[in-house]
Amino acid sequence: MITFEDVEVTAWTSDPAGGADRVVRLLGPVSLALAERRVAVVGANGSGKSTLARLVNGLVLPSAGRVVVDGLDTADDGAAVRRRVGFVFTDPDAQIVMPTPVEDVALSLRRTVPDASERTARALDxxxxxGLADRAHVPVHALxxxxRQxxxxxxxxxxxxxxxxxxxxxxxxxxxxxxRVDDLLASLDQQVVVVTHDLEAAARADRVLVxxxxxxxxxxxxxxxxxHYRALMTGASAAPSGERRP
Ligand SMILES: Nc1ncnc2c1ncn2[C@@H]1O[C@H](COP(=O)(O)OP(=O)(O)O)[C@@H](O)[C@H]1O
Ligand SMILES: [Mg+2]
Structure with missing residues (x-):
């Protein structure tokens, strides 16, 4: 269970005109209890989707309120939260750090599988x-x-x-x-929260946040x-389309 309790995220921004720095609200207040297995998050560019997603594993911490995952507060138990919550970025190159796939997967197993040869065997599994068995030892840049995703x-x-x-x-x-990636995400046992612009994929979720x-x-x-989202994006509603509010 993922809960957001009156969560707000604010940040300091500098005034390009040279005025005083000021605080802007990026998100919130948001209160949510997410228990569904498949949750999709949609919204315009700059609307706050990544901020919301990053709150779930403590990559972003609330400026007010709290985010709790399976009883763990992301502000107090960040390391434990990140062991429970995996995070995948848009650009796989932001995430892949080793020269070959087998080494990269083995790296993420280093905490749970101490023995190096067992770790390599697990990574190959x-x-x-x-579906990447034949790519295991290929340089990552050749994928x-x-x-890579x-x-x-x-x-x-x-x-x-x-x-x-x-x-x-x-x-x-x-x-x-x-x-292929959508089908893979749909097949997982895990609870999956996915930010997406693919409305066909979002339509298969149990719950959609706009x-x-x-x-x-x-x-x-x-x-x-x-x-609601389509109406918002096509101007059928009076709501603004993702410009920041102060
Ligand atoms: N650390 C930050 N400081 C100031 N502004 C930020 C910061 N992070 C994000 N923003 C701004 O907050 C808004 C929401 O960002 P984001 O959550 O990345 O939106 P989305 O993922 O929907 O495109 C954007 O206008 C972005 O420029
Ligand atoms: Mg984003």
Whole structure:
């Protein structure tokens, strides 16, 4: 269970005109209890989706309120939260640090599998599970973008997190890879929170959150929530489209 209790995120911004720095609210107040297995987050660019996603594993901490994952407060128990919550970024290159897939997956297993040869064997098993067995020893830069995203996912899932948060995991992918990654996410046992611009993928979620201007403006089953979002984006509603509010 992921809960947001009156969560606000603020940040200091400098005035380009040379005036005093000021505090802007990036998100909130947001209160949520997310128990559904598949949660999709949609919203315009700059609306606050990544801020919301990053709150779930403590990459962003609330300026007010609290985020609690399975009883763990992200501000007090950050390390424990990050062991429970895996996070996948849009750009796999932000996440892959080793020269080959097998080394990269092995790196994420270093805490849970102390023996090096066992770790390599486990990493090879994980890569096979994700259809990357024949890529295990290939230099990472020789993989396609889709294969790199699959590798980033494999390295995170190797540690068997209870929750997976993905911030636009398919935005850089072509239709074939997007489908493959979406199908993989749909097949997982974990609770998955996915930020996406792919409304077909969002339509398969159990619950959809629509973020706009730093607020959750619609929340519910995909049908009505996505209809709200479409209306917002096409100007059928009077609401602004993701510009920041002060
Ligand atoms: N640390 C920060 N300081 C100031 N502004 C930020 C910071 N992080 C994000 N923002 C701003 O907050 C807004 C929401 O950002 P973000 O959550 O990344 O939106 P999204 O993922 O929906 O595109 C954007 O306008 C962004 O420029
Ligand atoms: Mg974002």
């Amino acid at each position: 994980v890569l096979a599970r994700f 396609s973008g889709g294969q 699959l590798l980033a996912l494999a390295a995170v899932l190797a540690t068997e997190p209870a929750v997976l948060v993905c911030d636009e995991p398919t935005t850089l992918l072509d239709l074939r890879w997007r489908t 973020v706009d201007g730093g607020a959750v403006v619609a929340d519910g089953p995909p049908g009505p929530a996505l209809a």
